[in-house]
Structures are given as C-alpha cells and as structure tokens.
Amino acid sequence: MNFNPNDLVGILPAVILTLGGCALMTTEVFLRKDGPDRRYQPFLAAVFGLIALYVSLSQLGDPSATLFAGAAVADGIGRSISAVVSGTLVLSVLLAAGYLETLSASRGEFYALALFSAAGMCLLSQATDLIVVFIALEVMSLAVYSLTAWLRKGTKPAEAAFKYFVLGSFASAIFLYGAALAFGAAGSTRIADLALAVRNANAGSSMLVYAAGALLTVGFAFKVAAFPFHMWVPDVYDGAPAPVTGFMAAGVKAAAFATLARILIGGFGDVGASMGPHGWQSLIVLLAGATMLVGNVLAVPQRSVKRMLAYSSIAHAGYLLVSIAAMAGSEPRQDAVFGLVFYLASYAATVIGAFGIVALIERKLAPTGASDDLTTWGGLAQKHPLLAAAMSLFMLSLAGVPPTAGFMGKLGIFRAAIEAGLVPLAIFGVLTSAAGLYYYLRVVVYIYMVPSTKPEPVVGGRMLTAGVALAACAVLVIWMGVQPGAFATLTQSSLAGFGK
Amino acid sequence: MAETILFYIFAIGVLFAGAQVVLRRNPVHGALSLVACFFFLAGTYVLLAAHLIAILQIMVYAGAVMVLFVFVIMLLNLKDEELGTPRRTIWKGIGLVSVVGATGAVAWRGLGSAYDSVLAHGAATQLTDMAKHTLPGAPFGSLKAVAHAVYLNSVLPFELTSLLLLVAVVGAVVVAKGKI
Amino acid sequence: MNLQACLLLSSGLFCVGLYGLLTRRNAIGILLSIEVMANAANLNFVAFSRYSGAGYGQVFALFVLALTVAEVAVGLALVMALFRSHRDALVELASAFRH
Numbered sequence: 090m091n092f093n094p095n096d097l098v099g100i101l102p103a104v105i106l107t108l109g110g111c112a113l114m115t116t117e118v119f120l121r122k123d124g125p126d127r128r129y130q131p132f133l134a135a136v137f138g139l140i141a142l143y144v145s146l147s148q149l150g151d152p153s154a155t156l157f158a159g160a161a162v163a164d165g166i167g168r169s170i171s172a173v174v175s176g177t178l179v180l181s182v183l184l185a186a187g188y189l190e191t192l193s194a195s196r197g198e199f200y201a202l203a204l205f206s207a208a209g210m211c212l213l214s215q216a217t218d219l220i221v222v223f224i225a226l227e228v229m230s231l232a233v234y235s236l237t238a239w240l241r242k243g244t245k246p247a248e249a250a251f252k253y254f255v256l257g258s259f260a261s262a263i264f265l266y267g268a269a270l271a272f273g274a275a276g277s278t279r280i281a282d283l284a285l286a287v288r289n290a291n292a293g294s295s296m297l298v299y300a301a302g303a304l305l306t307v308g309f310a311f312k313v314a315a316f317p318f319h320m321w322v323p324d325v326y327d328g329a330p331a332p333v334t335g336f337m338a339a340g341v342k343a344a345a346f347a348t349l350a351r352i353l354i355g356g357f358g359d360v361g362a363s364m365g366p367h368g369w370q371s372l373i374v375l376l377a378g379a380t381m382l383v384g385n386v387l388a389v390p391q392r393s394v395k396r397m398l399a400y401s402s403i404a405h406a407g408y409l410l411v412s413i414a415a416m417a418g419s420e421p422r423q424d425a426v427f428g429l430v431f432y433l434a435s436y437a438a439t440v441i442g443a444f445g446i447v448a449l450i451e452r453k454l455a456p457t458g459a460s461d462d463l464t465t466w467g468g469l470a471q472k473h474p475l476l477a478a479a480m481s482l483f484m485l486s487l488a489g490v491p492p493t494a495g496f497m498g499k500l501g502i503f504r505a506a507i508e509a510g511l512v513p514l515a516i517f518g519v520l521t522s523a524a525g526l527y528y529y530l531r532v533v534v535y536i537y538m539v540p541s542t543k544p545e546p547v548v549g550g551r552m553l554t555a556g557v558a559l560a561a562c563a564v565l566v567i568w569m570g571v572q573p574g575a576f577a578t579l580t581q582s583s584l585a586g587f588g589k
Numbered sequence: 590m591a592e593t594i595l596f597y598i599f600a601i602g603v604l605f606a607g608a609q610v611v612l613r614r615n616p617v618h619g620a621l622s623l624v625a626c627f628f629f630l631a632g633t634y635v636l637l638a639a640h641l642i643a644i645l646q647i648m649v650y651a652g653a654v655m656v657l658f659v660f661v662i663m664l665l666n667l668k669d670e671e672l673g674t675p676r677r678t679i680w681k682g683i684g685l686v687s688v689v690g691a692t693g694a695v696a697w698r699g700l701g702s703a704y705d706s707v708l709a710h711g712a713a714t715q716l717t718d719m720a721k722h723t724l725p726g727a728p729f730g731s732l733k734a735v736a737h738a739v740y741l742n743s744v745l746p747f748e749l750t751s752l753l754l755l756v757a758v759v760g761a762v763v764v765a766k767g768k769i
Numbered sequence: 770m771n772l773q774a775c776l777l778l779s780s781g782l783f784c785v786g787l788y789g790l791l792t793r794r795n796a797i798g799i800l801l802s803i804e805v806m807a808n809a810a811n812l813n814f815v816a817f818s819r820y821s822g823a824g825y826g827q828v829f830a831l832f833v834l835a836l837t838v839a840e841v842a843v844g845l846a847l848v849m850a851l852f853r854s855h856r857d858a859l860v861e862l863a864s865a866f867r868h
Binding site for chain 1: 796807810811814817829832839850853
C-alpha cells in the first residue's frame with residue numbers, strides 16, 4: 090500500500106477546489122428554482138478559490154516533494170501554476186456572477202464545474218505520470234466543454250461546445266497514442282522513466298521516442314492553440330460565455346503550458362545526438378514563430394472584440410512557446426522558466442479583465458441577439474469612464490506597452506530567448522507584437538474617439554462584483570508592470586524541483 | 590500457430606468493422622459496427638493475456654456505451670435527409686492513402702525495430718519499481734495482478750478517475766437539459 | 770503474431786478513426802470515430818504491456834476505458850444540445866478547419 094496521507098497536503102489546492110465543488114453541488118439541492126437565495130453561490134466558490142490561492146502561495150517556498158509514489162509532485166512550478174489557476178478561478182466566478190444573473194442562467198453547477206475544472210488544472214500542473222496527466226486533462230476539459238455550452242441562447246454555444254469537444258477529444262486521442270508509444274519505449278508512464286529511456290535510446294527505440302514526443306506535443310499544441318492546431322479557437326472563444334472564455338484563455342493555457350514544459354524538459358530534455366545539439370528546440374522555434382505570425386495576422390481584420398481577443402490568444406500562445414524553446418536542454422534555463430510563469434500570471438490577469446469587460450457588453454447585447462462589434466464599444470468612455478480606462482489598460486498590456494504586466498512578461502520571455510541564442514526568434518516576436526499594437530489600439534480608439542450610436546448605456550446589469558474583479562485585474566496588471574520584483578517569489582520558486 | 594491464425598482473423602475483423610463504423614451513413618449501423626469492432630478487439634486482448642480488459646471492454650461497450658448511443662439516436666429520431674449526402678472528393682482519397690501510408694510505414698519499419706529495445710528496457714534494472722511491478726503468485730494479466738496494480742500502486746489516478754466521473758455526470762446532465 | 774503485427778493493427782485502426790473524424794459530417798459519426806481512435810491507442814498499451822512484461826500497461830488501458838466512456842457521456846449530451854438548437858446533426862466539420 091503506497092498511500093501516505095501526507096501526500097494530500099501536496100495536492101491541497103486541488104483537494105480544496107474539489108471539496109468546494111462538492112459543497113456547491115450539495116447546497117444546490119436545497120435551493121428553490123428561481124429564488125434570490127442563489128446569490129451566495131459565486132461567493133462560496135470564490136472563497137474556496139481564495140483558500141486554494143492562499144494555500145498554494147503559502148506553500149511556494151517549501152521544498153519539493155514526490156507524491157503518491159511518483160505519480161505527482163509538489164514542486165515550484167506546480168505551486169505557482171496552482172496559484173495562478175486559483176486566482177483565475179476567483180476572478181472568473183466573480184465576473185460570471187452578474188453575467189449569469191442578468192441572463193437568468195445562474196445555477197450552482199456552473200460554479201461547481203468551474204471549481205472541478207480548476208482542480209483538474211492544478212493536478213495537471215503537478216502530474217509526473219502520463220496517466221495522471223491524461224486524467225487531469227480530461228477532468229479539466231470535460232468541465233470546460235460543459236461550461237462552454239452553458240447558455241441556451243441561439244445556436245452559437247452548442248455549436249462552439251461541440252466543436253471544442255470534437256477537437257479536444259481528437260487531441261486527447263493523439264496524446265493517448267503518444268502516451269502508449271512512450272510507454273512502449275520506457276516500460277512505464279512516469280516522466281522520469283521516460284527520461285531514462287530517452288537517454289538510453291538506441292537506433293531502434295529512438296524512432297519510438299521521437300514518435301511519442303511528437304504525438305504528445307501535438308496533443309498539447311491543440312490544447313494551447315498553437316499553429317497549425319488553432320482553428321477551433323475563434324469559434325469556441327466566441328460561442329462560450331465571456332467569463333468562461335476568460336477562464337479558458339487564462340487557466341487552460343497556464344496548466345497546459347506547465348505540463349508541456351514538464352514533459353518536454355523532464356521527459357525529452359536529453360533528446361540529442363541524432364536530433365541535433367538542441368533536440369526538439371528547432372521544432373518548437375518553428376511552431377512558435379508560425380503561431381505568433383498567424384495569431385497576429387488573423388486578428389487584424391476582426392471586427393468583433395471577442396473574436397479579436399481569441400486570435401490574440403493564439404499569438405500569446407506563440408510568445409509562450411518562445412519561452413519553452415528557450416528552456417530547451419536537459420537542465421531548463423532558469424530565466425526561461427521564470428519568464429513562462431510570469432507571463433502566464435500577467436496574461437491571466439490581463440485577459441480575464443479584458444473578457445470581463447466584454448462580458449459586461451455581451452450581457453447587455455444578449456437579449457437582442459446582436460453580437461459584439463467594434464461600433465458597440467463607441468461611447469464607452471463618455472458613459473463609463475472607469476471601464477473605458479480599464480479596457481484601455483488591458484489592451485495596452487496585451488500589446489505589451491510599458492508600464493504594464495504584458496510588457497514585463499514579454500521582456501522576460503524575449504530576454505530569455507536572446508540569452509538562449511534564439512536572437513532571430515526574439516526579433517521576430519518583437520516585430521509581430523508590434524504589429525499587434527494596431528488591432529489592440531483600434532479598440533482604444535473606438536472607446537475614446539467614436540461616439541455612441543445609441544442613446545442607451547453600453548453595458549447593463551448589476552456591476553458591483555464584476556467591478557471588484559475588474560479592479561483587482563487592473564491593480565494586478567499595473568502592479569506587475571511597475572514592480573515585477575514583488576512577484577519574484579512566485580516566479581523564482583518555480584524552478585525548485587523542476588527538470589529532473 | 591492457432592494463436593496466430595486467430596489473431597489475423599480478429600485483426601481483419603477489427604479493421605473491417607472499424608471501416609464500417611466510419612463509412613456507414615446510418616448512425617445505428619455505425620454504432621452496431623462499433624460494438625462488432627470492439628468484440629474483435631476484445632479477442633485480440635485475450636490473445637495478449639489481458640483477460641480483464643477484454644471482458645470489461647465487452648461489458649462496458651456492449652452494455653453501456655452502445656445502449657447510450659442507440660438511445661440518443663432513437664431520441665433524436667433522425668430522418669434520412671438529415672443524415673447528409675456522402676461527399677466523394679479526391680482529397681478524401683489522397684488523405685486516406687497518405688495517412689495510412691505514413692502510419693503504416695512508421696509502424697512497420699520504425700516502431701517494429703524498436704521491439705528489441707523494448708525488451709531490453711523491460712529487463713533493465715534502472716527502471717523504478719512501478720515499471721517492473723509484478724506480484725508473486727499472480728500470473729501476468731490476471732485479475733489479481735491488475736487489481737493489485739490498480740488499488741495499491743495507482744492511488745492518485747484511481748481517485749482522480751472518480752472526480753472525472755463526477756464531472757462527466759454533472760456536465761452531461763447540465764448540458765442535456767433543455768433549460769438552465 | 771508479434772508486437773509488430775499488433776502495432777500495425779493499432780495504427781491501422783487509428784487511421785480508420787482519423788479518416789472517419791475528418792470525413793464524417795454527422796455528429797454521432799464523429800463521436801464513433803473518436804471512440805475508434807481512443808481504442809486503437811488502448812491496443813498499443815495492451816500490446817506493449819504483453820511484450821515488455823510491464824503489467825502497468827493494462828492498468829492504463831483500464832483507466833482509458835473509464836475515461837472514454839465519460840467522454841462519450843458528455844459528447845452525447847452535447848449532441849443533444851446541438852440538436853435542440855439546430856434540429857439537424859450536420860456539423861460542417863469543414864468549418865471547423867476554416868478560419
């Protein structure tokens with residue numbers, strides 16, 4: 090019997106989030122159909138999220154520990170990502186509260202599924218066994234598919250959810266096939282054993298190892314929406330409720346990138362010899378370059394801000410891939426790991442804020458059946474100057490303009506890339522992100538320069554909880570931009586125990 | 590020898606039924622072919638000494654998944670014109686040939702030659718205990734051996750699967766509801 | 770019967786599923802194709818487990834069985850949601866691969 094109760098402490102954030110989901114499910118039974126007594130649900134979910142956030146932050150400095158006989162690990166990057174995911178969850182449920190109430194779709198299951206999905210994300214970032222990776226990936230994905238189909242208005246949500254499901258399951262099947270080949274090469278599904286098999290690979294089994302690595306990477310490339318596996322993103326991000334889109338963009342990306350880094354560095358870090366001095370690095374470089382280019386180019390013609398943000402999330406996946414490429418090697422490069430974690434945190438705060446404001450506009454438009462277009466943003470500055478300022482801040486941060494979080498994030502990643510000798514990739518990244526300025530600033534122009542076409546307010550519904558969440562996002566974005574050193578413990582502890 | 594013949598019979602059955610799954614227009618035919626495909630697959634599992642997996646494959650797929658599929662198909666009550674007309678494009682053919690060719694080549698030339706190294710790794714002493722895990726007195730693939738590995742050495746995946754099933758139940762119920 | 774034959778069968782089955790996923794236009798057909806692909810991967814686990822003697826492959830196969838069933842449950846629920854909003858199961862998957 091290999092169970093040690095202390096192992097539960099290592100996965101405490103996931104345990105807390107699961108318990109929170111169960112608590113919401115249990116209390117849901119006692120509620121009337123459409124009573125006002127549902128108001129507490131988002132706050133209960135947020136409380137569990139905050140506890141998980143607190144736990145993962147307080148464990149940050151602890152030494153790394155192997156859990157469940159090597160199936161998972163409590164290390165720096167797992168804890169940092171758990172903190173990012175928990176924070177993402179708190180902000181998203183607060184933004185969802187008013188949104189769902191306005192569209193009369195407020196149910197406890199929404200928050201329960203969000204909590205379960207966050208638990209899956211935390212475990213995914215801590216998994217060191219491909220079977221745990223796979224199950225955690227499915228927990229996260231199944232919950233997010235259901236959240237995508239949450240609204241019953243029009244054809245878009247169901248279509249988006251089904252498309253997401255089909256491509257997500259396709260990615261899972263590919264990942265599974267890769268895991269099977271990895272098992273064939275290593276005789277085990279532990280990432281550590283895989284590293285051993287990679288190191289000892291001979292002419293025969295290296296084929297097996299390459300195929301396994303390629304299939305596992307493709308599986309994750311779907312999840313993080315890297316080119317050429319990005320085609321599901323615009324429709325899915327557009328069809329999902331805006332708070333869920335923010336949660337998807339921030340949380341799923343954070344967990345999937347941490348795991349991709351863990352598999353590539355921890356498992357395939359030693360691929361070398363027959364594949365060139367840097368192993369798979371050149372492939373990731375190509376993937377990153379193409380993803381940055383495609384995301385930024387396709388975002389330019391978009392008239393809907395929600396769709397534009399979807400394409401921009403592809404571009405951001407490209408920047409994150411740059412940091413993965415910069416990590417390459419049997420020992421991960423420190424500054425690239427810091428860059429990855431900081432970028433994920435800064436992107437989470439920014440993108441949730443941006444989708445939060447999209448949510449405020451969307452819930453106003455939803456009864457009319459209209460979709461969000463740049464013209465609907467006109468006049469926001471006159472009627473809601475604070476929201477306009479916040480949206481401009483988020484756009485500037487996504488574009489990477491100082492002094493925002495996005496600038497510091499890009500700085501960290503591109504600096505790491507240059508130090509890793511990937512100068513052309515870094516220059517290419519800077520150029521594409523400069524091209525991104527155009528479509529981000531166009532939103533700001535519409536907010537401030539274009540007058541409103543209709544007399545009624547641009548946004549609708551109760552705003553208090555959403556306002557609190559947006560304020561938190563804005564504060565985080567400025568804070569991370571002005572004083573990145575304050576987040577040093579979050580990023581720098583992420584290296585502990587990572588790699589081997 | 591008998592095993593080899595059986596294996597090839599099952600393999601042809603798997604591929605033929607699998608092709609029926611993806612080629613039949615009628616979803617009921619597709620679902621029934623899927624069950625046939627998985628029966629043949631269960632046969633190969635028996636030949637590979639995975640008796641528990643084989644019987645579970647039949648019970649889960651014939652007993653649960655098939656019923657679920659057919660139930661949903663009946664519930665939706667598809668009319669013939671709603672099934673769509675089959676498209677025959679040149680891309681289908683090209684895609685099929687290239688995909689099968691590429692994977693077949695990899696499996697035949699590359700992965701097959703890895704066979705020896707797989708055996709070599711199995712014998713390697715460097716692997717962690719889990720990889721080498723065997724239970725004295727329980728033959729390979731027996732219920733006892735698999736149960737030992739599942740319940741004693743896979744605590745986290747096992748518990749995580751229960752969370753997955755909970756999520757699937759909640760998600761399916763919520764999504765299938767007509768009104769939130 | 771050897772490992773090569775099993776791997777070839779598994780990759781053939783995977784290709785069949787992949788072909789179905791790319792060409793089926795019917796939502797149920799797409800789900801069936803995904804099932805075929807997942808089970809092709811499972812065959813790999815069982816085959817590798819048999820020939821390398823690492824019994825853990827069967828455990829993985831067992832979990833995958835549970836996982837694919839859970840996936841089917843959610844997938845079929847999504848098909849029903851799709852039908853409710855569309856009244857036809859024709860998903861233009863072509864549009865999934867379009868921008």
